[in-house]
Amino acid sequence: MATVSAPSAAGRPPGGGAGGGWRRLIDLSAPAFAWEFLRRNPGYQDDWRRERGFVASAIDPRWGLRFAADPALPADEAEVFWRGDVAPGIVLPMAVTEGASPRSRPRRWPSGVFRRADDGLHVRLSEHLQLILPKEARGDEPLSVLLAYDADLGLRVRAVDALERFSRGRPPPGSRLSAAQRARLARSVVALDGALRGQSYRAIADDLFGTERLDAEAWRTASLRGVTIRLVRAGKALMNGGYLDLLRRGL
Numbered sequence: 001m002a003t004v005s006a007p008s009a010a011g012r013p014p015g016g017g018a019g020g021g022w023r024r025l026i027d028l029s030a031p032a033f034a035w036e037f038l039r040r041n042p043g044y045q046d047d048w049r050r051e052r053g054f055v056a057s058a059i060d061p062r063w064g065l066r067f068a069a070d071p072a073l074p075a076d077e078a079e080v081f082w083r084g085d086v087a088p089g090i091v092l093p094m095a096v097t098e099g100a101s102p103r104s105r106p107r108r109w110p111s112g113v114f115r116r117a118d119d120g121l122h123v124r125l126s127e128h129l130q131l132i133l134p135k136e137a138r139g140d141e142p143l144s145v146l147l148a149y150d151a152d153l154g155l156r157v158r159a160v161d162a163l164e165r166f167s168r169g170r171p172p173p174g175s176r177l178s179a180a181q182r183a184r185l186a187r188s189v190v191a192l193d194g195a196l197r198g199q200s201y202r203a204i205a206d207d208l209f210g211t212e213r214l215d216a217e218a219w220r221t222a223s224l225r226g227v228t229i230r231l232v233r234a235g236k237a238l239m240n241g242g243y244l245d246l247l248r249r250g251l
Contacts, residue, residue: 022208025186029175029251031082031090031128032075033185034243038063039071039078040192041239064244066122067115079113081122081130082247088148089155089250091130092163097142110167127172127251129162155250162251176249184234185246191228192235201228 028036038044044063048071051058059065064086069078084091112125116135123131133143145163147156162172175182187208194204202219205228219225238246 022183022186022190025189026179026182028075028182028186029128030177030246030249031080031087031251033177033182033189033238034064034082034246035069035075035078035080036189037192037235037238037243037246038065039069039073040189040196041071042196045071062241064247066117075128079124080128081115081124084130084132086244087130087247087250088152089159090128090247091132092156092159093146094131094133095144095146096134096137097144110163125163125166127162127166129159129166129172129251131163155248158250173251176251184231185238188231188235188238191231192239195232195236201225201232204228204232 025033025036047060047063048068051068059068061083064082066081066083067079069080082090084093110123110125110131112123112131115122115124118135119132120135121133121137123133125131145160147153147160158173165172177185190208191204194207199207202214202225205214205222205224208228208231209224214222214224217223234242
């Protein structure tokens, strides 16, 4: 059975954040959940170990990443850059505005994590929003947002709203995931961790729901047994590519 990667230098393997329990994950956004599932994928972990420090072009396209990210790091620490084709509601193509009107007041360039590549300058802002600028961009030009008029236009417009909020120091738009969906995803992460460690369904259920709730019913016929099995299956499916569907939800 596959196992999770060894702890990082910080001593925190996937699923081992301070505080423990699925509730620590419940406020994650869709792209953050996507990364939490991907970083637990044994195949991705193997790629990282084998090709650590590799160039971006060497990344297996099936992961959906533009640059490799350390699977030992959780979503709030990892510098995760998704590709625009798998995350149209997260990645905004930008252009340098030529001949801007003197009446217009260009916005200051956004601050974030920058990566240069052959396809342009990639900028990762807070809340997992990403921008792609022309590779010749210097960092002081006025910018324009490029919006493709396609089936994902609504997602792109929502990302523009997030960029506007970011530029004004306002809170990001609310998650497209409901509270119930986030709770299920958070439980699926914890259930997946238990399965990757080789725990029994009973032990996983104890981590998810607590001993007191489990002791109220005989385990073989307990309703929570079925729920736990489904959460493990959901976690595995999300780890093995289902996380890409989460990215389609946008921010």
